[in-house]
Structure formats: C-alpha cells, structure tokens
Amino acid sequence: MNVSPGREPAIRVSMMPKDTNIHGTIFGGVILSYIDQAGAVAARPYAPVRMVTVAxxxxVFKEPVLVGDMVxxxxxxxxxxxTSVTVHVDVEAERFRPYGLRVPVTAADVVYVAVDDAGNKIPAVKDGSGA
Ligand SMILES: CC(C)(COP(=O)(O)OP(=O)(O)OC[C@H]1O[C@@H](n2cnc3c(N)ncnc32)[C@H](O)[C@@H]1OP(=O)(O)O)[C@@H](O)C(=O)NCCC(=O)NCCS
Structure with missing residues (x-):
C-alpha cells in the first residue's frame, strides 16, 4: 500500500447499504468493480480509441469495507x-466510525488493452497523450 499524502484518488465512493452482503460488510465484487473503473481512468489517456480489461x-482483502466508509x-x-497498459490501484477506506480513520484495504494490478471500435487490439499511446 503506497498512498502518499496529497495524492489524488482516481475515484472516491461512499459505500451504501445496497452494496452489502448478509453480514453487513461490502461485497468484494463491488470493490473489484471500482478498482476496474479507477484503473481505467488512469489508463484511458494511453488508448487512441478505447480500452478493455484483459487481466x-x-x-487480497486485508480489511473489510463498511457501510458509510468513503473509499x-x-x-x-x-x-x-x-498494446497493453498496466495500472496499480491502491484502495483505502476512510471510516464513518470512528470518523476519518484511514484503513488500507487492498491493492491490485490491472492490465488494459487498447482496442479499436471493432475490438481488435491496437498500439497504446506510449506517452499517454490521448487520442
Ligand atoms: C484484450 C484482447 C483484445 C486481447 O487480444 P489477444 O489477441 O488475446 O491479445 P494478446 O494475447 O496478444 O495480448 C495483448 C496484450 O495484453 C497482454 N496480456 C494478455 N493477457 C494478459 C494477462 N493475463 N496478464 C497480463 N497481460 C496480458 C499481452 O502481454 C499483450 O501486451 P503487449 O501488447 O503490451 O505486449 C482480447 O483478449 C479480448 O477482447 N478480451 C476481452 C476483453 C473484455 O471484454 N474485457 C471485459 C470483460 S467483461
């Protein structure tokens, strides 16, 4: 986990009751979905047309995410x-109670592939300058 002070998250999400399992914690799959979205935000400037997730x-979830957490x-x-871009995503929960307690939750490496409108792989933009 490497979240340096002042670093801006790609996305921040407040966790709602609709995202919980029967134990009252947030589904791991919900967090995976947001990891994919956050990685795509970082990867997008490297895609001339669009990107798909390949891997x-x-x-590994080190701590649970709870309803009300700001993640x-x-x-x-x-x-x-x-053709590929690899993005490292760190996930940190800020607790609702005790308010503001920051907890490292998990991290992931996500690989995206640049594709054209037909879904065929194409070269990535090396310098991330967009289309
Ligand atoms: C992504 C896709 C276009 C790749 O096509 P492909 O012919 O299998 O491509 P390749 O095996 O040549 O791999 C393309 C790149 O991805 C990388 N890659 C492929 N599988 C990988 C894996 N498991 N881990 C890491 N990188 C991987 C390759 O190293 C290569 O990178 P490079 O060009 O930078 O060297 C194709 O697999 C696809 O359409 N997959 C579905 C994607 C999708 O719909 N995702 C959402 C799922 S709901």
Missing part, C-alpha cells in the same frame, strides 16, 4: 507495453 492480478481508489500507470 486483474491477485487481489478512495488511487491509480498509477506502472507499465506501457505494445
């Missing part, structure tokens, strides 16, 4: 290949 590496998803591009 999400092992994700931040920090995304950083770590590798740009020929």
């Amino acid at each position: 999400m590496k092992e994700v 931040s998803f920090y995304a950083q591009v770590t590798h740009v290949g020929h």
Whole structure:
C-alpha cells in the first residue's frame, strides 16, 4: 500500500447499504468493480480509441469495507507495453466510525488493452497523450 499524502484518488465512493452482503460488510465484487473503473481512468489517456480489461492480478482483502466508509481508489500507470497498459490501484477506506480513520484495504494490478471500435487490439499511446 503506497498512498502518499496529497495524492489524488482516481475515484472516491461512499459505500451504501445496497452494496452489502448478509453480514453487513461490502461485497468484494463491488470493490473489484471500482478498482476496474479507477484503473481505467488512469489508463484511458494511453488508448487512441478505447480500452478493455484483459487481466486483474491477485487481489487480497486485508480489511473489510463498511457501510458509510468513503473509499478512495488511487491509480498509477506502472507499465506501457505494445498494446497493453498496466495500472496499480491502491484502495483505502476512510471510516464513518470512528470518523476519518484511514484503513488500507487492498491493492491490485490491472492490465488494459487498447482496442479499436471493432475490438481488435491496437498500439497504446506510449506517452499517454490521448487520442
Ligand atoms: C484484450 C484482447 C483484445 C486481447 O487480444 P489477444 O489477441 O488475446 O491479445 P494478446 O494475447 O496478444 O495480448 C495483448 C496484450 O495484453 C497482454 N496480456 C494478455 N493477457 C494478459 C494477462 N493475463 N496478464 C497480463 N497481460 C496480458 C499481452 O502481454 C499483450 O501486451 P503487449 O501488447 O503490451 O505486449 C482480447 O483478449 C479480448 O477482447 N478480451 C476481452 C476483453 C473484455 O471484454 N474485457 C471485459 C470483460 S467483461
């Protein structure tokens, strides 16, 4: 987990009761979905047309996410290949109670591939300058 002070998250989400399992904590799959979205925000400037997710590496949940938590998803591009872009996403929950307590939840490496409108892979934009 590497969330440096002042670093801006790609997305921040407040967790609602609709996202809980029967134990009252947030579904892991909900967090995975936001990881994918946050990674895509960082990866998008490297896609001339659009990106698809090809792989999400092992994700281990160290702490639960609770209803009312404000969850931040920090995304950083770590590798740009020929057609692929790898993004590291750190997830941190800010507790509703005790208010403001920050807890590292998980991290993931997500790989996106640049594709054209037909879904065929195409070269990524090496410098992330967009289309
Ligand atoms: C993404 C897709 C276009 C790739 O096509 P492909 O012919 O299988 O592509 P390749 O095997 O040549 O891989 C393309 C790039 O992805 C990388 N890649 C593929 N599988 C990977 C994996 N499991 N882990 C890490 N990188 C991977 C390759 O290393 C390559 O990177 P590079 O060009 O930078 O060297 C195709 O697999 C696809 O359409 N998948 C579905 C994507 C999708 O719909 N995602 C949402 C699911 S709901």
